[in-house]
Amino acid sequence: MSCGKPDCLIHLENVWTTYEGAECPVIRDISFDIRAGEFVVIGGPNGAGKTTLLEAITGLLPIVRGSVTVCGMGVLNEATRARCSIGYVIQNFDFHPFTPYTVEEVVRMGRYGKIGWFRRETEEDVEAARDAMRTLRIDHLKDELIGKLSGGQQQKVLIAHNLAKKPSVLLLDEPYSNLDIRTRDEVSDILCRICDSGVPVMMVSHAFDSLPDRDIRVIVMQTGRLVLNTVSKPDNVANLIRSVPVAG
Ligand SMILES: Nc1ncnc2c1ncn2[C@@H]1O[C@H](COP(=O)(O)OP(=O)(O)OP(=O)(O)O)[C@@H](O)[C@H]1O
Ligand SMILES: [Mg+2]
Structure with a gap:
């Protein structure tokens, strides 16, 4: 189901997903909306489900419960058209x-x-x-x-x-992991320009020294659940992610 707001480009509603053969759902009950031009950082510990979340948005994984729409298209029932709208820079x-x-x-x-x-x-x-x-x-x-x-x-x-x-939404999984500090800054400027053109950028990252100078939506995952969804200035993103208590 689409969120109905005209500038909402990514809409997740109570999404549960898993990998084939996995015994239990890897991400559970995730809901959020991403608007045109938002810059989103997804943080959280290794194994928290960040890559799985991006793969659910791209329609690469089965959605056990809930729904994902991108630009108003269901990523599973309108997969071909939806995928044409999604840029996805993979992690590995x-x-x-x-x-x-x-x-x-x-x-x-x-x-x-x-x-x-x-x-x-x-x-x-x-x-x-x-x-x-x-x-x-x-x-x-x-x-x-x-x-x-x-x-x-x-x-x-x-x-x-x-x-x-020329995607309508751009997802990147740890795009800075292999880049030198100068190239990170250059890529950050490029991502900023993409956001300015209205395309939301969602980036999984563990590196916060090259974030663009603009409001950042911070989404934190932990053991498959979304535990924080807020907007921050770039220089506070690392603190925010650190401040989330680790699940016992
Ligand atoms: N292909 C797969 N089959 C089964 N389980 C998987 C598969 N890929 C990942 N998982 C499991 O899903 C969980 C989340 O993995 P995911 O790759 O989404 O974590 P992540 O937050 O991206 O971690 P990292 O920061 O290390 O990249 C982990 O427990 C992992 O073991
Ligand atoms: Mg990952």
Whole structure:
């Protein structure tokens, strides 16, 4: 069910989800709304369910109870259309050194959902990919094989792949984990500009030194439950997350 407010782009209502074969639900009874242009940090200890939450929003996991809508579309019953609207930079990626794709090809693949099976790439698709590479400052790597790059460079390629998609919502799982401090600041500026354009950014992170200078919605997960959902200034985010008592 959609939340009905025009600027609500992500809506979770009493969501329970799990992994195939898992004995009990991994996240339980999560509800929240994310509006256009919000910057959201998801925190909480390892194993709390942060990645699982993002995967529930992308429709990659079965929803046992409750509902998730993105841009008014149910992520399970309108999966194909909903996924075209979602950018998702995954937490763990591992490109084999001989993966036979160049950086430019990987970024252009970000357009495939929009292009569909029976259409050719247009100039707009090619330009969207080039624009994303310029934004991430990886255009000089365009002909390199993705598997031969450093972890940080690969991370930038994955972010560019998702920017090329021009998503309506952008989810990132620990996007700073492989990035040097200067690149974190650059990526933070890019994410800030994306928010300014109205696209909500939801980021799982354990690093809070490169947050954009704007109000941040802080969501804290613990043992599969949402234990804090509030808005904070960036310099108080780490304190807020630390202040949540650890479940016994
Ligand atoms: N594929 C899977 N199958 C079964 N259980 C899983 C699977 N992936 C994760 N889990 C379980 O779900 C729970 C939440 O995992 P999740 O990856 O969402 O945690 P997280 O908060 O993202 O942790 P981290 O900060 O370490 O990335 C953990 O108890 C984990 O063991
Ligand atoms: Mg995780």
